[in-house]
Amino acid sequence: MTFVQLIDCRTSRFEEMDRLMDQWVEQTKGKRTATHAVVGKDRSDASHVVEIVEFPSYEDAMRNSQLPETDRIFRDMVALCDEMPTFTDLEVTRDAQLNTESARRFFEVLAVGDDLSPVTGLVEEHYHDHDPANEQDVIGLDHLRREMDVWRGGFDLTIRIEDQIAQADRVCTRWSMEGIHKADFLGIPATGKKVSMTGTTIFRFGANGKIVEGWWQYDRLGLLAHLGALEPTEL
Template sequence: MGGVRTRTQGGPEASAMTFMQLIDCRTNRLEEIDRLLDQWVEQTRGKRTATHAVVGKDRSDTSHVVEIVEFPSYEEAMRNSKLPETDRIFREMVALCDGMPTFTDLDVVRDARLNTDTARRFFEVLTTEDDLSAMTGLVEEHYHDHDPANEQDIVGLDHLRREMDVWRGGFDFAFRIEDRLAEGDRVCTRWSWEGTHTGDFLGIPATGKKVAMTGTTVFRFGGNGKIVEGWWQYDRLGLMTQLGALEPTEL
């Protein structure tokens, strides 16, 4: 819920960086608080400025509860605090706590999304490294690859390297990342790809043609932070048409 009172320390200075509020309380009525938070989410739909909320319970002291709420900025948090629904739900929540909750205002100075960074590094290695040995630190040995263009899934890091070398041997190419989204153990990357056909590719001799396509890749990460599974969707038929291997489709 967060942003439920006006900050009184540190002055009214504006901050363009992400802002987080940590709310610390003690309660034995967590289920009731959880229902209150559900009400707040429903009643502030389309009006709230909070983007992410996490509630945690202390494993060593189950009455100790912490809520962390993220906002685009401090100013957006203050807008959120002025919603009548926020004020009402907060007062009801305080009544369920053992004393007044404490607040800590945090300007985010580092936001390391580790799986997202590994996904970024994967595409970087694929396009800039002389060889793919660096993939060892990014991809699990038993990696499972799903590509609808292949008759069978690729299983294993070595097989993935060989598949990638087919592309690297056929094209001088580069990726442009359009969007990247992370949720749980998955990172989705929407990309654009441009290349020059400089070598043999699936039996097609080099044509020197400049080609392009778009696609999406979803990576699943294991507990050790390495990529363990991937799903690819891209316009391979369009690429083959650009290479002259297929006739253009007429609508």
């Protein structure tokens, strides 16, 4: 279970404390168990500073606190504080990365059922799609639906999410696809073959939580070769 430590302090020497955190990051390379750190200033009181540090588990947090570098930096941090900082230990019970869930939902809609209406709640009307397989970028939700229909019409699809990484307004999804070639696909008559393909998609989300832009990379040539649509290469 992910573990979070909340460090609450007051300081009139924020710049020095910020440099101190840089020192800790540098000195604990290859040793620390912390995976994510966020520092925030109170908008109504600039001397009020909160740091949130994330660890894979409570045990990892304890190992991190026992590092001599952590102990040394902590003593220097206390010296910069106007009063003794407080620590709150939190076991994370809910971690909802909303953009990540929306990206996952997009692939569920792509693969399952005949109804594409849920895409309206996931994708912005002026969506901009970058796919190296297309001569021109796809602009607009209606065009994206037509692209989705090409794949859904040609294959019985199963899509599995392998990995997802989120940063700022972007979510990167590594996925794998399996399907039976059941109908015409890009002019290729149905072969009945079972095919598979892997790919990666990066979605950018707008302020309203909808997908506004996408970048696709996948093994299209491998898929076409499997369907017998490519001439064999002579050695």
